[in-house]
Amino acid sequence: MGLPKRRCPNCGDTEQHFRHLRGAERAFALAQTLVPVHRAELDKYRRCTREGCVRVQSYFNWRSGFDLPDEFRTPPQTAA
Template sequence: MSDPSKRCLSCGDSFQLFRWLNDAELAYVVSKVGRAEAGTFRRCTHPGCLRVQPHFAFKRGFRLPEQFR
């Protein structure tokens, strides 16, 4: 299930659909931001995009490593 569209800075600041993180993505995000905040992160569903960001704070996101492509 996808979340409503949100701004994605990696996709030219356009609106894209975001989805919940899978287990591997979540583990990586937990290592970067901690468990308490990681549950708010979603991943852009645009093909080839590696961006993850909090649901309500798009500017605080970052790109996943290439291994998640």
């Protein structure tokens, strides 16, 4: 079983794979939320894995989310 697919408003409202937040993404997400969030609640947030997307959203509610800053954006892969 692969990563879960969810609706991503940043990717043209298409179904995309989402993964758990990692390291600096988690730290930013804790600071980003307007309401204090317990670390356990943060586990319900996932990041879109599509190249260049910085969307973070709740696994259960795609409307509950935000964008990471550009420094989290994955640079495009170039052919050698």
